[in-house]
Amino acid sequence: MNSFIRHLPRALALSLLLVATRVGAATDPSFVLTGTSDQFDGYFPSYLANGYFSTMTSVRGTGPTMGYMVATMDYAKDDIARPAALPGWNEIDYNPGGGWLNSTRVAKEIFTHYAQTLDMYGATLNTTYRFVYANKSTDVEVTTFVSQDANHLAATRLTITPQFDGSVELTFPIRLWSEHQPRFPIAKMTGDEMIAAVIASGQNLDNKPVPTPDRAAVWYPGVVRIQSTGGDTKTLTLWLDGRAEQGVAVAQAVAVELPKGLDVEDVQLEQTPYKLSLNLKAKVRKGQSYRFTKYIAASREGWGSDAKADRVLAEQARTTGFDTLLARHQAAWHTLWESDIRVAGDANVQKAVHSDLYYLLSNTTTGTSWPMGACALTPGYAGHAFWDSDSWVFPALLLLHPERAKPIVMFRHRTLGPAQARAAQFGAKGAMYPWEADPETGKDFTPHFAYEVYREIHVNADIAIAQWQYYNATGDDAWLKQYGWPVIEQIATFWASRVSYDKAHDRYEIHHVTSPDEAYNDVPNDSFTNAAAQKALRIAVKAAAKVGAKADPQWSVIADKMTIPFDETAQRHLDFDASVPHDKITWMGSSLAWLMYPNLDLPMSPQVRRNDFDFQLHELKEHGDDPNEMMMVMLAVGSAELGDAQGAGDWIRRNLSGFLKPPFNVRTETVANNAGYILATSAGFVQSFVYGLSGLRIDENGLAQAYPPALPQAWTSLELKGVHFRGKRYDITIDHGADGKARLARKEL
Missing domain, CATH: 2.70.98.40 (Glycoside hydrolase, family 65, N-terminal domain)
Structure with missing residues (x-):
């Protein structure tokens, strides 16, 4: 037509x-x-x-x-x-x-x-x-x-x-x-002062009935x-x-x-x-x-x-x-919809995929260096850029709409200066990006009452991983040299200055961090953080070779000797150092499933992967409370990695119940709260298909098949339409073969 x-x-x-x-x-x-x-x-x-x-x-x-x-x-x-x-x-x-x-x-x-x-x-x-x-x-x-x-x-x-x-x-x-009134001096208030001020204003921070915003008392507009x-x-x-x-x-x-x-x-x-x-x-x-x-x-x-x-x-x-x-x-x-995700066999899942893609695309620019705020173009989470941008939103867009993913990595290059100044402020070298970055200036605007989250430094590894992903997906050598490499190099320099050497065990450790399971603050050797830092250092070595730069020899030494806590008896990873009790009630229960998340994808044996996954499920039941949608994504991805297509489909369907608020499928942070418009949750759902069920991973060798595809038996097919990779476009289809097993086919357009 x-x-x-x-x-x-x-x-x-x-x-x-x-x-x-x-x-x-x-x-x-x-x-x-x-x-x-x-x-x-x-x-x-x-x-x-x-x-x-x-x-x-x-x-x-x-x-x-x-x-x-x-x-x-x-x-x-x-x-x-x-x-x-x-x-x-x-x-x-x-x-x-x-x-x-x-x-x-x-x-x-x-x-x-x-x-x-x-x-x-x-x-x-x-x-x-x-x-x-x-x-x-x-x-x-x-x-x-x-x-x-x-x-x-x-x-x-x-x-x-x-x-x-x-x-x-x-x-x-x-x-x-x-x-907006009242306005609070949030840049200076402690958590107790913040709660007292909110109560004094006649408000509260409790979960509220739909559709009243839960956090309007602190996420008010300017x-x-x-x-x-x-x-x-x-x-x-x-x-x-x-x-x-x-x-x-x-x-x-x-x-x-x-x-x-x-x-x-x-x-x-x-x-x-x-x-x-x-x-x-x-x-x-x-x-x-x-x-x-x-x-x-x-x-x-x-x-x-x-x-x-x-x-x-x-x-x-x-x-x-x-x-x-x-x-x-x-x-x-x-x-825009020429790049799409098509699910045959579950109308509700298909509609949710389209609503999540709609919200992601509604908030993307092209040819800019502005990131996407955590809660889109709303005042949620004060419009700040978190690691969500790099690890959740960016990968979800990268294969379908690379031109709309690019501003996220460009933002980190544009704000490299403030990240270097922040590293110096904390006595480190290189670049230390903030947990909550102002999308205009890149400066740190984490609320004072959440100041302890400054230790959640895995964001610096997440940023480097995203930069390398963009390069691997596009093959753009000129971009890597001019934009990606300066960020990757400065982040590697940060990690080299931030680690500690344990001479007795001949290993490198990272102390005083906040786990992604944020109730665990100031812990040593958080597994997710250490694994991400290790990957960022190895990326820096590879990137240096690509741009003709000299890598710091210490980067490889640190990466090779980075400790990632492991329980030899149980044959599974630990959330963090064994010296820290794992006993708090949190929305995650554990962060072990996140070691499997597509950006990180920590190498491990199938048995360790299974043991990590089983422990995650146990802890989510025993120590979990009102889990975030991100956890549903990780469980769907983990199930697919373990070859459990039915389990992956079940977790995907769990992601529809309660998280999507009617009538327009607005995702909220958890089922119980009304913290809405969080793009990471929409992006996570998209990643369940693009990387989870497909088994696809982006690396220097191409768009690799990390594990066999998974397709719930009730679904006829899953199609990733208009995938962009290194200057070519593909339709990628997963369906059931004559033997009943899922099979993946790529068709170049």
């Missing part, structure tokens, strides 16, 4: 493309998530985003919601860096004469025939209902998207069909949010200080310039399009400290449909320009028209 469309006149081609988009989404239910009025009380918002900026969804589709822009951080005094909420651009409000739509309580008898559909194939939200209030009714349809084709643009279209004749009012505002605003009732435009608190400049503009032939009675400009709006009065007729469209342009310092330029973009968008912009946006998403 695409080649046929290219020969048609542009307008007709775009019309056909729009029709094809709607048909494609309608015929594949795995791309469609729909909310109903039954979910009004437990509505867990999703978001629309293009990697650069976002907006949260709302039940009505028209309500004011906060949105965020990539690495646009607030730096208030004594606080940690946190995402500054963009002025709310998505709102349109409507008053048929008895009350405003967005102020009316959400109830089934008021919002009848309700449906809100997220079409993930085209990243478009559509909301329909009949608004019945004050003896009047209006059919409402709202369609909103944040453009994947034109990254500075978004649009929302409100279609009303009044069931009466008369005058109505509409407003097209930009909400100028006030600063503020954009408005510097200038303006509007024009003749051109139906609004614009503003602002600046995130002590951060980057931000600009927005709006252009409104009215229905042709609308009988307009009055248009007013409203400017207050909290609202910039075009307010309209018009006459409508019963049964006639009216389409009102709001075009938004947004930018920030270093990405775009000012309000004047954004106003031009918004007006150009209005000239182009909603249907054309929507078709281009959806076509861009269709191109």
